[in-house]
Amino acid sequence: MNNNWPLYEVFIRSKNGLSHKHVGSLHASDADMALENARDVYTRRSEGVSIWVVKAADIRASDPGDASFLFEPAADKIYRHPTFYDVPDEVKHM
Amino acid sequence: MTQVSSLEEKFLQVIDAEDKIEPKDWMPDEYRKTLIRQISQHAHSEIVGMLPEGNWITRAPSLKRKLALLAKVQDEAGHGLYLYSACETLGIDRETLLEQLHTGKAKYSSIFNYPTLTWADMGAIGWLVDGAAIMNQVPLCRCSYGPYARAMVRVCKEESFHQRQGYEIMTVLSKGSADQKAMAQDALNRWWWPSLMMFGPNDSDSTHSEMSIRWKIKRFSNDELRQRFVDMTVPQADLLGLTIPDPQLKFNEAKKGYDFGPIDWNEFWSVVKGNGPCNEERLNARVKAHENGSWVREAAAAYAQKQAQIHNISKTA
Numbered sequence: 001m002n003n004n005w006p007l008y009e010v011f012i013r014s015k016n017g018l019s020h021k022h023v024g025s026l027h028a029s030d031a032d033m034a035l036e037n038a039r040d041v042y043t044r045r046s047e048g049v050s051i052w053v054v055k056a057a058d059i060r061a062s063d064p065g066d067a068s069f070l071f072e073p074a075a076d077k078i079y080r081h082p083t084f085y086d087v088p089d090e091v092k093h094m
Numbered sequence: 095m096t097q098v099s100s101l102e103e104k105f106l107q108v109i110d111a112e113d114k115i116e117p118k119d120w121m122p123d124e125y126r127k128t129l130i131r132q133i134s135q136h137a138h139s140e141i142v143g144m145l146p147e148g149n150w151i152t153r154a155p156s157l158k159r160k161l162a163l164l165a166k167v168q169d170e171a172g173h174g175l176y177l178y179s180a181c182e183t184l185g186i187d188r189e190t191l192l193e194q195l196h197t198g199k200a201k202y203s204s205i206f207n208y209p210t211l212t213w214a215d216m217g218a219i220g221w222l223v224d225g226a227a228i229m230n231q232v233p234l235c236r237c238s239y240g241p242y243a244r245a246m247v248r249v250c251k252e253e254s255f256h257q258r259q260g261y262e263i264m265t266v267l268s269k270g271s272a273d274q275k276a277m278a279q280d281a282l283n284r285w286w287w288p289s290l291m292m293f294g295p296n297d298s299d300s301t302h303s304e305m306s307i308r309w310k311i312k313r314f315s316n317d318e319l320r321q322r323f324v325d326m327t328v329p330q331a332d333l334l335g336l337t338i339p340d341p342q343l344k345f346n347e348a349k350k351g352y353d354f355g356p357i358d359w360n361e362f363w364s365v366v367k368g369n370g371p372c373n374e375e376r377l378n379a380r381v382k383a384h385e386n387g388s389w390v391r392e393a394a395a396a397y398a399q400k401q402a403q404i405h406n407i408s409k410t411a
Binding site: 004007026033040061063 | 118119165169175176188189248252398401
């Protein structure tokens, strides 16, 4: 039997108005313990106002090998950006 | 071209472009092994590093010093945890890492195999040992492996207080009574050479250096970092009015740095091999702490299982 406690990924919101950001991971027997330990391990110097913990096993991550077919198609779609369109110089605030 | 060599070429392109390697990216086996060895040794050093200082928490001379020492030791536990997590992203699990430490298969920094005999040792450790650690760690913030680099950024941010509180202790003792100043000098005498050994063997005898620099795990050689440490620390000792225990120490105008005497590598290797003053004591303390905690881990696992069952029953009801 694997005696390792499950791995949790830890996300911290540094202040209201900002998103939670991944800061690291830790092992805990359950989510409550993960939350308590995340507070001690990752917020000893006022780094956060809110913590999320997520079981690492519940995260589905994309494969780096798929990066080109997933993300490269966006590169040639320049018409998705505002600078692709010509408007007269006289037009302000657009 | 074989598959591996094209993958390796791509890997080296990423390294050369100063991009980061992330856990799921392809990497050479040797890169993975080197990182596992280095990061786990680093994590073990943080954990074992709590022991020499823990020795003085109950005997700190004031509440202020006690708070600082507690916070420092707690940081070291935290640093160990950041580093274990970074190491685990390379595909080794925590239990295996701990087992390697407890069986003596994995090493930790030899500096922690020296005893902390007086309160001044808390000053000397903060000033010299943490100072040397910072010198080693700052370039690791730019290490090519993303999770290690990110962990090091956090560690370095927190480490600066460790060194300053140590130097403050040394300042107060140096300006104190003759006995206190002598205590500070004695601590410097005992910690100076082991601190220089922390940078590892001379470049000519260092087995892992070349590839580590090619892969941008390391940025500077052992001797370069050691020289910088000496150049930075000598003026700090002068300010304290203490004498560095090296009769050959002398400023070299041509290289704008200090020349210093030879390091006793026999002592270094003897401590690495387990014959330092405290190797056995440190390892025993670590193993005992782990074993004494086993009932806590079992209880927590049983509790988690029970909570999950209750949760399932209430969901189906």
